[in-house]
Amino acid sequence: MMANAKKVIEERKKALTAIKSDTGKPKFGLMDPQMIAEAEKARRIAQLQAQIQEKINAVSINAAVAAAQAHVREVTAKPKPLILDAQGRTVDMEGKEVQLTQRMPTLKANIRAKKREEFKQQLQDKGSEDIAEQTFFDPRIAAKTAIRNKRALKFNEPGKYVALADKMRTKAQLEKLQSEIAQIARKTGITTTTKLALITPTDARDDDVPEVEWWDSIILAEDSYAERSVGKVVFQGGAVTNLVEHPTQMRAPTDPLRPIYMPVFLTKKERKKIRRQNRRETWKEEQEKIRLGLEPAPEPKLRITNLMRVLGTEAVQDPTKIEAHVREQMAKRQKAHEDANAARKLTPEERRLKKIKKMKEDTTLGVQVAVFRVRDLSNPSKKFKVETNAKQLFMTGTAVIFKDCNVIIVEGGPKQMKKYKRLMLNRIKWEEDNIKDGDGNEVPNKCVLVWEVS
Incomplete structure (x- = not known):
């Protein structure tokens, strides 16, 4: 491209010289615009070539300078040979002693550390001088430094928190297992036995008799009952006084583990209000589903009216036709209502279990016992009522029948006992039967509550 441009420039120069030779003056007005543009392009190309050449020359000069500097650094950076004399001192080629350059720390932390070490060394030197001057000095007492040492980092051993977490999980599992055992024991009626088994140590033997019981060790002067056989007991001074000590009140084994709260009963107005609010929330949810297209809109509720x-x-x-459709829809609604009622209705077996569950009570924490005395229990009707009601209420007990004294003993929960007492003392009409006493006189029969415990 450069050769073509030079060729074009030469041709234009020849043309210009030919025009000048003809007229003596250049005729710029007669020149072709294309020739002027090509001449401008050639001028710019020549200018760019000159700039490129200058940059290449400058880069080569800089490279040569850098190479020379690198060579000088390599020459000067070579370590000088280390020459030691007979005394271990560093000397040069002529045998003169040379002081080696010492590296000083540049980081702030290293500078502070070096100053701290120098200061500690000065304190130790000063302390040793002071100690040498003192007449009485105990070397076992450590001298306190004037500066406060920084607290060092303490790293935990690997696995410390893992072991701690395992211990916490094991403790939680043990508590859960104990609660499950307590619930099972409460259902089966062995709560007290289970608690005593938990309290009693497993490795203790029945034949182990301590030298002194723990309640006597506080007041006895000796650690044995050896002097008791002689009839002389030595007490500690001030152990026995006229003060009364009240022991800490402990929970009885029959008390419930959890506090019993009185249930809150709502009024009729409050129950209606809650039911109304729940029905409104359900209706809003259904309307929202219909708006979102999740459920189809229900058919209009048609009636004859x-x-x-x-x-x-x-x-x-x-x-x-419309009346038949309406009646069909009404019948469909009625059937759906009856089906829902039938689905909620309990089966005879479920109804029986529900009644049994309602009548039975938890007697693991306490049982109520009552003893009744009846003058005469020969009436089969009244005897049947006494026995059948006890079975229906799931109560246990026994009856002792004699001609003049009949004793009935029953035990059960609070509700069961309340119903049975009402049966024995109010519902059964004992006075309807007349019996003869020891003198042969007719007296009305009666039932008396002799003893009860709750």
Whole structure:
């Protein structure tokens, strides 16, 4: 491209010289614009070539300078040979002693550390001088430094928190297992036995007799009952006083593990209000699902009374068909209502279990016992009532029948005992039967509550 440009420039120069030779003056007005543009382009190309050449020359000069500097650094950076004399001192080639350059720390932390070491060394030197001057000095007492040492980092051993977490998990599992055992024991009626088994140590033997019981070790002067056989007991001074010590009140084994709270009963108005709010929330959810298209919109609830108002012109066009449709819809609603009631209805077995559950009570924490005395229990009707009601209430007990003294003993929960007492003392009419006493006189029969415990 450069050769073509030079060729074009030479041709234009020849043309210009030819024009000048003809007229003596250049005729710029007669020049072709294309020739002027090509001449400008050639000028710019020549200028760019000159700039490129200058940059290449500058880069080569800089490279040569850098190479020379690198060579000088390599020459000067070579370590000088280390020459030691007979005394171990560093000397040069002529045998003169040379002081080696010492590296000083540049980081702030290293500088502070070096100053701290120098200061400690000065304190130790000063302390040793002071100690040498003192007459009385105990070397076992450590001298306190004037500066406060920084607290060092303490790293935990690997696995420390893992072991701690394992211990916490094991403790939680043990508590859960104990609670499950307590619930099972409460259901089976062995709560007290289980608690005593938990309290009693497993490795203790029945034949181990301590030298002194723990309640006597506080007041006895000796650690044995050796002097008791002689009839002389030595007490500690001030152990026995006229003060009364009240022991710490402990929970009885029959008390419930959890506090019993009185249930809160709502009034009729409050129950209606809660039911109304729940029904409204359910209706809102259904409407929202219908708006979102999750459920289809329900059909209009048709009845015979609102037939004309809901359907309008459709009811007028074919009244018989619309009435049949309405009655079919009413029957469908009635059937759905009855099916829902039947689904909620308990089976005979479920009804029996529900009644049994309602009548039975938890007697693991305490049992109520009552003893009744009846003058005469020969009436089979009254005897049947006494026995059957005890079975229906799931109570246990026994009856002792004699001609003049009949004793009935029953045990059960609070509700069961309340119902049975009402049966024995109020519901059964004992006075209807007349019996003869020891003198042969007729007296009315009666039932008396002799003893009860709750």
